[in-house]
Amino acid sequence: MLRKLSGDPDCKNGTCPTLWGTEDTQNHAVQGYVITDPERLSQLDLPEGETAVMVPSAVLEEDFRAHC
Numbered sequence: 001m002l003r004k005l006s007g008d009p010d011c012k013n014g015t016c017p018t019l020w021g022t023e024d025t026q027n028h029a030v031q032g033y034v035i036t037d038p039e040r041l042s043q044l045d046l047p048e049g050e051t052a053v054m055v056p057s058a059v060l061e062e063d064f065r066a067h068c
Contacts, residue, residue: 006062
């Protein structure tokens with residue numbers, strides 16, 4: 001079960017970048033914008049089965065503030 005930890009404060013439609021936590025608190029799921037720029041993807045050197053997403057800094061900052 002995932003639970004919402006923080007989201008984009010500028011979100012207008014409810015389906016924006018979001019940070020989700022797992023019930024065991026050992027993992028996180030990040031909802032964001034898929035990176036499609038080949039140059040950025042080549043810098044990440046992602047293995048098969050992984051992808052990368054971009055999220056606004058505010059999404060991560062909100063969760064960080066909640067835990068400090």
